[in-house]
Amino acid sequence: MTKFDVVVVGAGIVGLAVAREVLIRRPAATIAVVEKEPRVAVHQTGHNSGVVHGGIYYEPGSLKARLCVEGAALMYEFAEQHAIPFERCGKLIVAVDAAELPRLDALEQRGQANRVPGLRRVGAAEIRDIEPNATGIAALHAPNTGIIDYPAVARAIEGELRAEGVEFFFDTTVTGISDGVSCTVGTDAGPIVGQQVIVCAGLWSDRLARRSGADASPRIVPFRGVYLELAATAEPVVRGMVYPVPDPTLPFLGVHVTKHIDGHVMLGPTAMLVPSRDGYLFRTMRGRDIWDTATWPGTWKIARKFWRTGIEEIRLATSKRAYVAAAARYVPSLTMDSLARGFHSGVRAQAVDRAGTLLDDFAISRSGAVAHVRNAPSPAATSAFSLARELVDRIEAN
Numbered sequence: 001m002t003k004f005d006v007v008v009v010g011a012g013i014v015g016l017a018v019a020r021e022v023l024i025r026r027p028a029a030t031i032a033v034v035e036k037e038p039r040v041a042v043h044q045t046g047h048n049s050g051v052v053h054g055g056i057y058y059e060p061g062s063l064k065a066r067l068c069v070e071g072a073a074l075m076y077e078f079a080e081q082h083a084i085p086f087e088r089c090g091k092l093i094v095a096v097d098a099a100e101l102p103r104l105d106a107l108e109q110r111g112q113a114n115r116v117p118g119l120r121r122v123g124a125a126e127i128r129d130i131e132p133n134a135t136g137i138a139a140l141h142a143p144n145t146g147i148i149d150y151p152a153v154a155r156a157i158e159g160e161l162r163a164e165g166v167e168f169f170f171d172t173t174v175t176g177i178s179d180g181v182s183c184t185v186g187t188d189a190g191p192i193v194g195q196q197v198i199v200c201a202g203l204w205s206d207r208l209a210r211r212s213g214a215d216a217s218p219r220i221v222p223f224r225g226v227y228l229e230l231a232a233t234a235e236p237v238v239r240g241m242v243y244p245v246p247d248p249t250l251p252f253l254g255v256h257v258t259k260h261i262d263g264h265v266m267l268g269p270t271a272m273l274v275p276s277r278d279g280y281l282f283r284t285m286r287g288r289d290i291w292d293t294a295t296w297p298g299t300w301k302i303a304r305k306f307w308r309t310g311i312e313e314i315r316l317a318t319s320k321r322a323y324v325a326a327a328a329r330y331v332p333s334l335t336m337d338s339l340a341r342g343f344h345s346g347v348r349a350q351a352v353d354r355a356g357t358l359l360d361d362f363a364i365s366r367s368g369a370v371a372h373v374r375n376a377p378s379p380a381a382t383s384a385f386s387l388a389r390e391l392v393d394r395i396e397a398n
Protein backbone atom coordinates (compact mmCIF):
# COMPACT_ATOMS: atom_id res chain seq x y z
CA MET A 1 0.00 0.00 0.00
CA THR A 2 1.36 3.49 -0.91
CA LYS A 3 1.89 5.77 2.12
CA PHE A 4 2.28 9.54 2.23
CA ASP A 5 2.43 12.26 4.86
CA VAL A 6 -0.26 14.22 3.05
CA VAL A 7 -2.77 13.17 0.39
CA VAL A 8 -4.59 15.92 -1.50
CA VAL A 9 -7.71 14.95 -3.42
CA GLY A 10 -8.43 17.11 -6.48
CA ALA A 11 -6.04 18.71 -8.96
CA GLY A 12 -8.01 21.89 -9.49
CA ILE A 13 -6.32 25.13 -8.58
CA VAL A 14 -7.31 24.84 -4.91
CA GLY A 15 -5.94 21.31 -4.41
CA LEU A 16 -2.73 22.21 -6.23
CA ALA A 17 -2.24 25.40 -4.21
CA VAL A 18 -2.85 23.40 -1.01
CA ALA A 19 -0.22 20.80 -1.96
CA ARG A 20 2.21 23.64 -2.71
CA GLU A 21 1.51 25.32 0.63
CA VAL A 22 2.14 22.07 2.51
CA LEU A 23 5.41 21.66 0.63
CA ILE A 24 6.53 25.23 1.43
CA ARG A 25 6.00 24.57 5.13
CA ARG A 26 7.22 20.97 5.20
CA PRO A 27 9.77 20.51 2.40
CA ALA A 28 10.55 16.95 3.53
CA ALA A 29 6.90 15.82 3.53
CA THR A 30 5.83 13.09 1.11
CA ILE A 31 2.77 14.31 -0.78
CA ALA A 32 0.35 12.71 -3.23
CA VAL A 33 -2.26 14.45 -5.38
CA VAL A 34 -5.13 12.19 -6.50
CA GLU A 35 -7.29 13.29 -9.42
CA LYS A 36 -10.03 11.42 -11.27
CA GLU A 37 -9.30 13.17 -14.59
CA PRO A 38 -6.24 12.60 -16.78
CA ARG A 39 -4.76 16.07 -16.09
CA VAL A 40 -5.04 19.19 -13.92
CA ALA A 41 -7.74 21.90 -14.26
CA VAL A 42 -10.38 19.86 -16.11
CA HIS A 43 -13.38 21.24 -14.23
CA GLN A 44 -14.04 24.69 -12.70
CA THR A 45 -10.37 25.76 -12.89
CA GLY A 46 -10.46 25.21 -16.65
CA HIS A 47 -13.96 26.61 -17.25
CA ASN A 48 -14.13 30.05 -15.70
CA SER A 49 -14.01 33.73 -16.64
CA GLY A 50 -10.26 33.97 -16.06
CA VAL A 51 -10.65 37.04 -13.87
CA VAL A 52 -8.34 37.93 -11.00
CA HIS A 53 -11.01 39.53 -8.85
CA GLY A 54 -10.36 42.65 -6.81
CA GLY A 55 -12.45 41.78 -3.73
CA ILE A 56 -15.30 44.30 -4.06
CA TYR A 57 -18.39 42.14 -3.68
CA TYR A 58 -17.78 40.24 -0.49
CA GLU A 59 -19.17 40.78 2.99
CA PRO A 60 -16.50 42.62 5.03
CA GLY A 61 -14.97 40.25 7.55
CA SER A 62 -15.75 37.17 5.46
CA LEU A 63 -13.08 34.76 4.30
CA LYS A 64 -13.80 35.77 0.71
CA ALA A 65 -13.21 39.46 1.46
CA ARG A 66 -9.83 38.86 3.09
CA LEU A 67 -8.59 35.99 0.96
CA CYS A 68 -9.55 37.57 -2.38
CA VAL A 69 -7.49 40.73 -1.79
CA GLU A 70 -4.54 38.72 -0.42
CA GLY A 71 -4.95 36.03 -3.06
CA ALA A 72 -4.97 38.46 -6.01
CA ALA A 73 -1.60 39.85 -4.87
CA LEU A 74 -0.19 36.31 -4.50
CA MET A 75 -1.61 35.28 -7.90
CA TYR A 76 0.09 38.21 -9.68
CA GLU A 77 3.35 37.44 -7.85
CA PHE A 78 3.19 33.76 -8.88
CA ALA A 79 2.40 34.69 -12.49
CA GLU A 80 5.38 37.07 -12.61
CA GLN A 81 7.71 34.42 -11.16
CA HIS A 82 6.56 31.81 -13.71
CA ALA A 83 6.19 34.10 -16.73
CA ILE A 84 2.46 33.34 -17.00
CA PRO A 85 0.76 36.08 -19.04
CA PHE A 86 -1.67 38.27 -17.12
CA GLU A 87 -3.00 41.78 -17.51
CA ARG A 88 -4.24 44.20 -14.87
CA CYS A 89 -6.74 45.61 -17.35
CA GLY A 90 -9.22 46.88 -14.73
CA LYS A 91 -12.93 46.50 -14.31
CA LEU A 92 -15.94 48.80 -14.33
CA ILE A 93 -19.18 47.98 -12.49
CA VAL A 94 -21.69 50.18 -14.25
CA ALA A 95 -25.04 51.54 -13.01
CA VAL A 96 -27.25 52.43 -15.97
CA ASP A 97 -30.17 53.93 -14.09
CA ALA A 98 -30.85 55.72 -10.81
CA ALA A 99 -32.55 52.65 -9.28
CA GLU A 100 -29.16 50.90 -9.26
CA LEU A 101 -27.33 53.68 -7.41
CA PRO A 102 -28.11 52.51 -3.85
CA ARG A 103 -26.69 49.07 -4.74
CA LEU A 104 -23.62 50.71 -6.30
CA ASP A 105 -23.18 52.76 -3.08
CA ALA A 106 -23.38 49.59 -0.99
CA LEU A 107 -20.79 47.89 -3.22
CA GLU A 108 -18.49 50.89 -2.95
CA GLN A 109 -18.69 50.73 0.85
CA ARG A 110 -17.90 47.01 0.77
CA GLY A 111 -14.99 47.52 -1.57
CA GLN A 112 -13.53 50.27 0.61
CA ALA A 113 -14.02 48.15 3.76
CA ASN A 114 -12.25 45.27 2.01
CA ARG A 115 -9.38 47.61 0.98
CA VAL A 116 -9.65 46.85 -2.71
CA PRO A 117 -6.56 48.50 -4.24
CA GLY A 118 -7.30 51.66 -6.24
CA LEU A 119 -11.11 51.32 -6.08
CA ARG A 120 -12.93 54.56 -6.86
CA ARG A 121 -16.22 55.96 -8.06
CA VAL A 122 -16.38 57.46 -11.56
CA GLY A 123 -19.04 59.45 -13.40
CA ALA A 124 -20.54 59.13 -16.90
CA ALA A 125 -17.71 60.96 -18.70
CA GLU A 126 -14.98 58.97 -17.01
CA ILE A 127 -16.76 55.70 -17.80
CA ARG A 128 -16.25 56.56 -21.48
CA ASP A 129 -12.60 57.56 -20.91
CA ILE A 130 -11.90 54.16 -19.33
CA GLU A 131 -14.11 52.08 -21.62
CA PRO A 132 -15.12 54.06 -24.73
CA ASN A 133 -17.91 51.60 -25.62
CA ALA A 134 -19.51 51.51 -22.16
CA THR A 135 -22.24 53.77 -20.92
CA GLY A 136 -23.82 54.45 -17.56
CA ILE A 137 -24.59 57.15 -15.04
CA ALA A 138 -21.95 56.05 -12.49
CA ALA A 139 -19.54 53.20 -12.00
CA LEU A 140 -16.95 51.70 -9.72
CA HIS A 141 -13.52 51.33 -11.25
CA ALA A 142 -11.19 48.64 -9.89
CA PRO A 143 -7.88 49.07 -11.77
CA ASN A 144 -6.21 46.12 -10.03
CA THR A 145 -8.71 43.58 -11.36
CA GLY A 146 -7.07 41.52 -14.07
CA ILE A 147 -7.20 38.55 -16.38
CA ILE A 148 -5.12 35.39 -16.42
CA ASP A 149 -5.08 31.84 -17.76
CA TYR A 150 -5.91 29.71 -14.70
CA PRO A 151 -5.15 26.35 -16.39
CA ALA A 152 -1.64 27.75 -17.11
CA VAL A 153 -1.34 28.63 -13.41
CA ALA A 154 -2.45 25.09 -12.50
CA ARG A 155 0.11 23.56 -14.87
CA ALA A 156 2.86 25.75 -13.43
CA ILE A 157 1.99 24.62 -9.88
CA GLU A 158 1.99 21.01 -11.09
CA GLY A 159 5.47 21.55 -12.57
CA GLU A 160 6.75 22.98 -9.27
CA LEU A 161 5.26 20.10 -7.30
CA ARG A 162 6.65 17.41 -9.59
CA ALA A 163 10.11 18.99 -9.39
CA GLU A 164 9.93 18.59 -5.61
CA GLY A 165 8.91 14.94 -5.79
CA VAL A 166 5.14 15.23 -5.29
CA GLU A 167 3.42 12.18 -6.81
CA PHE A 168 0.41 12.60 -9.06
CA PHE A 169 -2.22 9.87 -9.43
CA PHE A 170 -4.32 10.85 -12.45
CA ASP A 171 -7.31 8.85 -13.73
CA THR A 172 -7.81 7.75 -10.13
CA THR A 173 -11.21 8.29 -8.51
CA VAL A 174 -11.42 8.51 -4.74
CA THR A 175 -14.34 6.42 -3.54
CA GLY A 176 -14.17 7.03 0.22
CA ILE A 177 -11.91 8.03 3.08
CA SER A 178 -11.67 6.27 6.41
CA ASP A 179 -10.06 7.97 9.35
CA GLY A 180 -8.03 5.98 11.91
CA VAL A 181 -4.46 6.25 13.19
CA SER A 182 -3.78 7.28 9.62
CA CYS A 183 -6.33 7.77 6.86
CA THR A 184 -7.02 5.32 4.08
CA VAL A 185 -8.10 6.92 0.85
CA GLY A 186 -10.03 4.31 -1.11
CA THR A 187 -9.66 4.68 -4.87
CA ASP A 188 -10.66 2.68 -7.92
CA ALA A 189 -6.95 1.82 -8.31
CA GLY A 190 -6.43 0.63 -4.74
CA PRO A 191 -5.96 2.34 -1.37
CA ILE A 192 -3.53 5.16 -0.62
CA VAL A 193 -2.64 5.93 3.00
CA GLY A 194 -2.03 9.44 4.32
CA GLN A 195 -1.30 10.83 7.78
CA GLN A 196 -3.37 13.82 6.68
CA VAL A 197 -5.92 14.03 3.87
CA ILE A 198 -7.15 17.28 2.35
CA VAL A 199 -10.12 17.08 0.01
CA CYS A 200 -10.52 19.85 -2.60
CA ALA A 201 -13.03 18.12 -4.86
CA GLY A 202 -14.98 21.13 -6.18
CA LEU A 203 -18.25 19.96 -7.76
CA TRP A 204 -18.03 16.61 -5.95
CA SER A 205 -16.89 17.90 -2.56
CA ASP A 206 -20.18 17.07 -0.79
CA ARG A 207 -20.07 13.43 -1.92
CA LEU A 208 -16.58 12.81 -0.59
CA ALA A 209 -17.44 14.64 2.63
CA ARG A 210 -20.49 12.41 3.17
CA ARG A 211 -18.51 9.30 2.34
CA SER A 212 -15.97 10.16 5.00
CA GLY A 213 -18.65 10.69 7.64
CA ALA A 214 -18.99 14.51 7.49
CA ASP A 215 -22.34 16.34 7.56
CA ALA A 216 -24.47 15.96 4.42
CA SER A 217 -25.09 19.72 4.40
CA PRO A 218 -24.23 21.68 2.33
CA ARG A 219 -24.97 19.85 -0.90
CA ILE A 220 -23.51 20.91 -4.24
CA VAL A 221 -26.13 22.03 -6.74
CA PRO A 222 -24.61 22.52 -10.21
CA PHE A 223 -25.27 25.79 -12.08
CA ARG A 224 -24.09 26.04 -15.66
CA GLY A 225 -22.81 29.34 -17.01
CA VAL A 226 -22.67 29.82 -20.78
CA TYR A 227 -20.45 32.45 -22.41
CA LEU A 228 -20.95 33.74 -25.95
CA GLU A 229 -17.84 34.68 -27.87
CA LEU A 230 -17.67 38.02 -29.67
CA ALA A 231 -16.28 38.26 -33.19
CA ALA A 232 -12.73 39.59 -33.33
CA THR A 233 -12.55 43.29 -34.18
CA ALA A 234 -9.58 45.57 -34.90
CA GLU A 235 -10.21 47.30 -31.55
CA PRO A 236 -11.68 44.95 -28.90
CA VAL A 237 -15.09 46.10 -27.71
CA VAL A 238 -13.71 46.40 -24.17
CA ARG A 239 -10.23 47.23 -22.89
CA GLY A 240 -10.82 45.27 -19.71
CA MET A 241 -14.05 44.15 -18.08
CA VAL A 242 -17.48 45.72 -17.82
CA TYR A 243 -19.98 44.30 -15.31
CA PRO A 244 -23.53 45.25 -14.34
CA VAL A 245 -24.50 46.05 -10.75
CA PRO A 246 -25.32 42.59 -9.38
CA ASP A 247 -28.39 41.46 -7.50
CA PRO A 248 -27.14 41.33 -3.87
CA THR A 249 -29.41 38.36 -3.04
CA LEU A 250 -27.60 36.12 -5.55
CA PRO A 251 -24.02 34.85 -5.55
CA PHE A 252 -23.72 35.45 -9.33
CA LEU A 253 -22.38 38.63 -10.89
CA GLY A 254 -24.68 39.03 -13.90
CA VAL A 255 -23.86 38.88 -17.63
CA HIS A 256 -20.57 40.71 -18.08
CA VAL A 257 -18.26 41.60 -20.95
CA THR A 258 -14.77 40.25 -20.32
CA LYS A 259 -11.59 40.34 -22.31
CA HIS A 260 -9.61 37.12 -22.01
CA ILE A 261 -5.87 36.83 -21.84
CA ASP A 262 -5.70 35.47 -25.42
CA GLY A 263 -7.45 38.63 -26.62
CA HIS A 264 -10.94 37.33 -27.37
CA VAL A 265 -13.95 38.88 -25.65
CA MET A 266 -16.80 36.95 -24.02
CA LEU A 267 -20.33 37.79 -22.88
CA GLY A 268 -21.57 35.88 -19.91
CA PRO A 269 -22.03 33.75 -18.00
CA THR A 270 -25.63 32.80 -17.37
CA ALA A 271 -26.51 30.77 -14.26
CA MET A 272 -28.88 27.86 -14.78
CA LEU A 273 -29.46 24.82 -12.60
CA VAL A 274 -28.45 21.78 -14.67
CA PRO A 275 -28.88 17.98 -14.48
CA SER A 276 -25.19 17.08 -14.27
CA ARG A 277 -22.12 18.27 -12.43
CA ASP A 278 -20.05 18.10 -15.60
CA GLY A 279 -22.86 19.47 -17.76
CA TYR A 280 -20.81 21.59 -20.13
CA LEU A 281 -23.13 20.62 -22.97
CA PHE A 282 -26.93 20.91 -22.84
CA ARG A 283 -27.43 17.21 -23.50
CA THR A 284 -25.34 15.89 -20.58
CA MET A 285 -27.58 14.19 -17.99
CA ARG A 286 -26.48 12.10 -15.04
CA GLY A 287 -29.03 10.16 -13.01
CA ARG A 288 -26.96 10.35 -9.84
CA ASP A 289 -26.61 14.13 -10.12
CA ILE A 290 -30.32 14.60 -10.84
CA TRP A 291 -31.17 12.43 -7.82
CA ASP A 292 -28.80 14.33 -5.50
CA THR A 293 -30.20 17.70 -6.59
CA ALA A 294 -33.86 16.63 -6.57
CA THR A 295 -33.79 14.91 -3.17
CA TRP A 296 -32.11 17.81 -1.39
CA PRO A 297 -34.68 19.91 0.51
CA GLY A 298 -32.59 23.06 -0.08
CA THR A 299 -33.03 22.74 -3.87
CA TRP A 300 -36.82 23.12 -3.63
CA LYS A 301 -36.48 26.03 -1.25
CA ILE A 302 -34.18 27.92 -3.64
CA ALA A 303 -36.52 27.04 -6.53
CA ARG A 304 -39.43 28.65 -4.61
CA LYS A 305 -37.37 31.67 -3.57
CA PHE A 306 -35.71 32.39 -6.93
CA TRP A 307 -38.29 31.19 -9.50
CA ARG A 308 -38.40 34.61 -11.18
CA THR A 309 -34.61 34.67 -11.54
CA GLY A 310 -34.79 31.09 -12.86
CA ILE A 311 -37.23 32.10 -15.61
CA GLU A 312 -34.99 35.04 -16.57
CA GLU A 313 -31.95 32.75 -16.73
CA ILE A 314 -33.83 30.29 -18.97
CA ARG A 315 -34.75 33.22 -21.22
CA LEU A 316 -31.08 34.28 -21.45
CA ALA A 317 -29.90 30.70 -21.99
CA THR A 318 -32.36 30.09 -24.81
CA SER A 319 -32.26 33.44 -26.58
CA LYS A 320 -29.01 34.93 -27.81
CA ARG A 321 -30.95 38.10 -28.58
CA ALA A 322 -32.00 38.49 -24.93
CA TYR A 323 -28.45 37.74 -23.86
CA VAL A 324 -26.95 40.39 -26.12
CA ALA A 325 -29.64 42.87 -25.03
CA ALA A 326 -28.68 42.31 -21.35
CA ALA A 327 -25.08 43.32 -22.08
CA ALA A 328 -26.08 46.10 -24.49
CA ARG A 329 -27.63 47.98 -21.57
CA TYR A 330 -24.12 49.06 -20.59
CA VAL A 331 -22.18 48.36 -23.83
CA PRO A 332 -24.72 49.69 -26.41
CA SER A 333 -22.60 48.94 -29.47
CA LEU A 334 -23.21 45.20 -28.93
CA THR A 335 -25.66 43.67 -31.41
CA MET A 336 -26.34 40.20 -32.77
CA ASP A 337 -23.72 40.96 -35.45
CA SER A 338 -21.10 41.26 -32.70
CA LEU A 339 -21.34 37.54 -31.95
CA ALA A 340 -18.95 34.92 -33.26
CA ARG A 341 -20.14 31.31 -33.49
CA GLY A 342 -18.21 30.03 -30.49
CA PHE A 343 -19.43 29.54 -26.95
CA HIS A 344 -17.87 28.30 -23.73
CA SER A 345 -19.43 26.96 -20.59
CA GLY A 346 -18.58 26.21 -17.02
CA VAL A 347 -20.42 24.55 -14.16
CA ARG A 348 -20.35 26.23 -10.77
CA ALA A 349 -20.29 24.18 -7.60
CA GLN A 350 -22.96 26.06 -5.67
CA ALA A 351 -23.25 24.86 -2.08
CA VAL A 352 -26.83 24.93 -0.77
CA ASP A 353 -27.74 24.09 2.80
CA ARG A 354 -30.84 22.20 3.94
CA ALA A 355 -32.75 25.41 4.56
CA GLY A 356 -32.19 26.60 0.98
CA THR A 357 -29.47 29.14 1.70
CA LEU A 358 -26.97 29.62 -1.11
CA LEU A 359 -23.70 29.51 0.80
CA ASP A 360 -21.66 32.51 -0.10
CA ASP A 361 -18.43 32.31 1.86
CA PHE A 362 -15.63 29.79 1.50
CA ALA A 363 -16.19 26.86 3.85
CA ILE A 364 -13.66 24.44 5.30
CA SER A 365 -14.53 21.59 7.64
CA ARG A 366 -12.37 19.10 9.51
CA SER A 367 -12.95 15.78 11.11
CA GLY A 368 -9.91 14.06 12.60
CA ALA A 369 -7.10 14.02 10.08
CA VAL A 370 -9.36 14.78 7.12
CA ALA A 371 -10.02 18.36 6.02
CA HIS A 372 -12.65 19.21 3.41
CA VAL A 373 -13.05 22.34 1.34
CA ARG A 374 -16.86 22.37 1.31
CA ASN A 375 -17.41 25.59 -0.61
CA ALA A 376 -14.89 27.19 -2.95
CA PRO A 377 -16.89 29.18 -5.52
CA SER A 378 -15.69 32.34 -7.25
CA PRO A 379 -13.30 34.01 -6.37
CA ALA A 380 -11.57 30.78 -5.26
CA ALA A 381 -9.35 30.74 -8.36
CA THR A 382 -8.14 34.27 -7.52
CA SER A 383 -7.81 33.28 -3.85
CA ALA A 384 -6.25 29.84 -4.34
CA PHE A 385 -2.92 30.66 -2.69
CA SER A 386 -4.42 32.56 0.25
CA LEU A 387 -7.16 29.94 0.72
CA ALA A 388 -4.43 27.29 0.82
CA ARG A 389 -2.58 29.28 3.51
CA GLU A 390 -5.77 29.63 5.53
CA LEU A 391 -6.52 25.91 5.30
CA VAL A 392 -3.01 24.80 6.24
CA ASP A 393 -2.95 27.35 9.12
CA ARG A 394 -6.14 25.79 10.47
CA ILE A 395 -4.73 22.28 10.19
CA GLU A 396 -1.51 23.31 11.93
CA ALA A 397 -3.44 25.09 14.69
CA ASN A 398 -4.88 21.69 15.63
Ligand SMILES: Cc1cc2nc3c(=O)[nH]c(=O)nc-3n(C[C@H](O)[C@H](O)[C@H](O)COP(=O)(O)OP(=O)(O)OC[C@H]3O[C@@H](n4cnc5c(N)ncnc54)[C@H](O)[C@@H]3O)c2cc1C
Pocket residue numbers: 009010011012013014015034035036037040041042043044045046047048049050051052053172173174175200201202203204205208225269345346347348349376377378379380381382383
Ligand atom coordinates in the same frame (compact mmCIF):
# COMPACT_ATOMS: atom_id res chain seq x y z
C1 LIG B 1 -18.51 29.75 -14.94
C2 LIG B 1 -17.51 30.05 -13.86
C3 LIG B 1 -16.84 31.29 -13.84
C4 LIG B 1 -15.91 31.57 -12.83
N1 LIG B 1 -15.14 32.71 -12.89
C5 LIG B 1 -14.17 32.90 -11.99
C6 LIG B 1 -13.26 34.00 -12.12
O1 LIG B 1 -13.28 34.72 -13.09
N2 LIG B 1 -12.35 34.19 -11.13
C7 LIG B 1 -12.27 33.38 -10.03
O2 LIG B 1 -11.44 33.63 -9.14
N3 LIG B 1 -13.07 32.30 -9.91
C8 LIG B 1 -13.99 32.03 -10.88
N4 LIG B 1 -14.77 30.92 -10.80
C9 LIG B 1 -14.61 30.03 -9.67
C10 LIG B 1 -13.37 29.17 -9.81
O3 LIG B 1 -13.21 28.64 -11.11
C11 LIG B 1 -13.45 28.04 -8.78
O4 LIG B 1 -13.78 28.62 -7.54
C12 LIG B 1 -12.14 27.29 -8.64
O5 LIG B 1 -11.68 26.85 -9.90
C13 LIG B 1 -12.34 26.12 -7.70
O6 LIG B 1 -11.19 25.31 -7.76
P1 LIG B 1 -11.24 23.86 -7.15
O7 LIG B 1 -9.86 23.33 -7.24
O8 LIG B 1 -11.90 23.92 -5.81
O9 LIG B 1 -12.27 23.06 -8.05
P2 LIG B 1 -12.07 22.32 -9.46
O10 LIG B 1 -11.26 23.12 -10.40
O11 LIG B 1 -13.44 21.94 -9.91
O12 LIG B 1 -11.22 21.02 -9.09
C14 LIG B 1 -11.74 19.98 -8.29
C15 LIG B 1 -11.06 18.72 -8.76
O13 LIG B 1 -11.41 17.63 -7.91
C16 LIG B 1 -11.48 16.47 -8.71
N5 LIG B 1 -12.27 15.45 -8.03
C17 LIG B 1 -13.56 15.55 -7.61
N6 LIG B 1 -13.97 14.41 -7.05
C18 LIG B 1 -12.93 13.55 -7.10
C19 LIG B 1 -12.76 12.21 -6.69
N7 LIG B 1 -13.76 11.51 -6.12
N8 LIG B 1 -11.56 11.62 -6.89
C20 LIG B 1 -10.53 12.30 -7.48
N9 LIG B 1 -10.66 13.59 -7.90
C21 LIG B 1 -11.83 14.20 -7.71
C22 LIG B 1 -12.17 16.97 -9.96
O14 LIG B 1 -11.99 16.10 -11.07
C23 LIG B 1 -11.51 18.32 -10.16
O15 LIG B 1 -10.41 18.26 -11.03
C24 LIG B 1 -15.69 30.62 -11.80
C25 LIG B 1 -16.34 29.38 -11.83
C26 LIG B 1 -17.21 29.08 -12.87
C27 LIG B 1 -17.82 27.73 -12.94
